[in-house]
Amino acid sequence: MNGPDAASYLNRMVSNEVEGLDVGASCEALLLTPKARVIATMVVWRRGADAFLLLTEPSAGERVARELLRSRFAAKCEIALEEHASLVVLGATELATGRHTVPTLDYGVPAVELVDAEPPDEALLVEEPELERLRILARTPRLGRELDDRVMPAEAGLEERAISFTKGCYPGQEPVARLHYRGHPNRGLRVLALDGDELPAYDTELSLGGKVVGRVTSAAPDPEHGVVALAYVRREVPDDATLELADRAARQLRL
Secondary structure, three states: OEOOHHHHHHHHHHHOOOOOOOOEEEEEEEOOOOOOEEEEEEEEEEOOOOOOEEEOHHHHHHHHHHHHHOOOOOOOEEEOOOOOOOEEOOOOOOOOOOOOOOOOOOOOEEEEEEEEEOOOOOOOOOOHHHHHHHHHHOOOEEOOOOOOOOHHHHHHHHHHOOOOOOOOOOOOOHHHHHHHHHHOOOOOEEEEEEEEEEEEEEOEEEEEEEEEEEEEEEEEEOOOOEEEEEEEOOOOOOOOOOEEEEOOEEEOOOO
């Protein structure tokens, strides 16, 4: 996104304060529907005074561009899809690569995302299942797994990371603020350890005392626990209760 109105327009469209970012700085933000369902998670990088790059899941790029173009009206800015390569370097907080590095909280350990850059010579390859395991243990939601049109940001634990409650209006701001100030989410993301080594199917139901109290959204093998999973669990369920997933026990982990 480029142009003299890029900063002010983007600030009106996403959930976090981006107009005040310094050049080179970045922050997490959400693009929401008017009912506060998540269209996309993103990292907003201000790469120039009037230029922003929105880093999001490849599957969400076209919809993000379409939503921003549809609401642009008279704002003086250009919006276009760009394709970039990125990789995550674990155990780092900054890298002298000559290219942009974005801090990421997704994996529960110090990490940065490199955009259009080669990894350091000393970097070791981490396979996708290990990244997925770390993401689950860090309770980080992912678009298409934990985030869809059934979920509000507070349920996914995204308020502190990607929402400003002091900025001006944006699509979805009213229901987000109403839930934050006047209520609480009826469910939230929890990390589970499952007996056995079989990965459960997406949306498999969780029960307690014969009553359905949640659903599994992601799972990965874990050397200590067998299988770890992310699940939406109802608020009233004690965090020390052992849940049931078919004929398997699902212990809640306090991380």
